[in-house]
Amino acid sequence: MHLYLHIPFCKQACHYCDFHFSTSLGQKSALVDTLCAEIFLQKDYLPGRNLETIYFGGGTPSLLSESELRQIFAAIHAHFTVSPTAEITLEANPDDLNREKLALLRTYVNRLSIGIQTFDEATLRWMNRAHTATEAEACVRLAREAGFENMSVDLIYGIPDRNTALWQLDLQKVLALDVPHLSAYALTIEPDTAFGRWQKKGKMLPADEDIAAGQFEELTRVLTAANYDHYEISNFAKPDQYARHNTAYWQRRPYLGIGPSAHSYNGHSRQYNLANNSRYMAAIRQGELPATVEMLTMADQVNEYLLTGLRTKWGCSLGELNSLLMSDFAEKQGRDLAAMYATGWLSRVDDRLLLTPAGKLFADRVAATLFVEE
The missing domain is CATH 3.20.20.70 (Aldolase class I)
Structure with a gap:
């Protein structure tokens, strides 16, 4: 961890x-x-x-x-x-x-x-x-x-x-x-x-x-x-x-964040500590965790993986996207994938979606185009 x-x-x-x-x-x-x-x-x-x-x-x-x-x-x-x-x-x-x-x-x-x-x-x-x-x-x-x-x-x-x-x-x-x-x-x-x-x-x-x-x-x-x-x-x-x-x-591994404003991720939810030193300290002294918990939907997890994974040299695995989506990502997002291939910003190599050198200038736009909805 x-x-x-x-x-x-x-x-x-x-x-x-x-x-x-x-x-x-x-x-x-x-x-x-x-x-x-x-x-x-x-x-x-x-x-x-x-x-x-x-x-x-x-x-x-x-x-x-x-x-x-x-x-x-x-x-x-x-x-x-x-x-x-x-x-x-x-x-x-x-x-x-x-x-x-x-x-x-x-x-x-x-x-x-x-x-x-x-x-x-x-x-x-x-x-x-x-x-x-x-x-x-x-x-x-x-x-x-x-x-x-x-x-x-x-x-x-x-x-x-x-x-x-x-x-x-x-x-x-x-x-x-x-x-x-x-x-x-x-x-x-x-x-x-x-x-x-x-x-x-x-x-x-x-x-x-x-x-x-x-x-x-x-x-x-x-x-x-x-x-x-x-x-x-x-x-x-x-x-x-x-x-x-x-x-x-970037690879969606769980982590624990400690301190005011720190984030944590356990694979299913994120939590965000309060970004205020005095209130953070007062809560911890009372044995309370001053954190907001956000449960991640299927779409949240897919879209976060696209947003972070595409930024890396390893890109996004279609197998992992399929597992998170519980359906065929390439089939569901076929039209948007084709559009990104046509721009020259995205490529597919074996099982992986990878940004091209030109696509690195538009990483967030590529990811947002491929986002899924519930």
């Missing part, structure tokens, strides 16, 4: 981020206590107790102290067995990753996901990132010196008023640093963010979809030429360096 822990604290708010977090770090210790209490409350959510992956997301999990990490892992080991080969990932910001902190993290986790976003100083300031371009580059080298061979960095493309030459420089930095895994995301302007408010007031241009598409194509060209496997639309890895935890999500 797979475990996700949401650490909802950041030093400051990035202008593009709409994840659940707080900059009130005074609550951090109390929230860690509550996370550990929730681990006990949720220990029976899934039938298994053997953890294949653990993922610390956020927020900024690299803000956790040694005592807080020790406390969380004590709670995990008290209720679960951690596989000797488990992938244990922690999201980190470059400004947290000095030699001392990396040595500490190395005793608890074996994979880092570093939120660099760009190596350009001016763009970092515009995004309100807490780190500098120098720290962005140095932290990768320091992490490798500390023994982290398994690491990923995040980059953002499709940024308004930012020319493609800067994006190419970011990609060349990744190659020069020999990073084994890259996650690259197009900038999305969400309404309840600084960027969203700027755009509403006319202080910021919307992202140019054509420029973003061109930068995605450049990303794909450069990384594949450097022998990275484009195994999910936003993710590139060297051989045997896939993100095992995220791959579990």
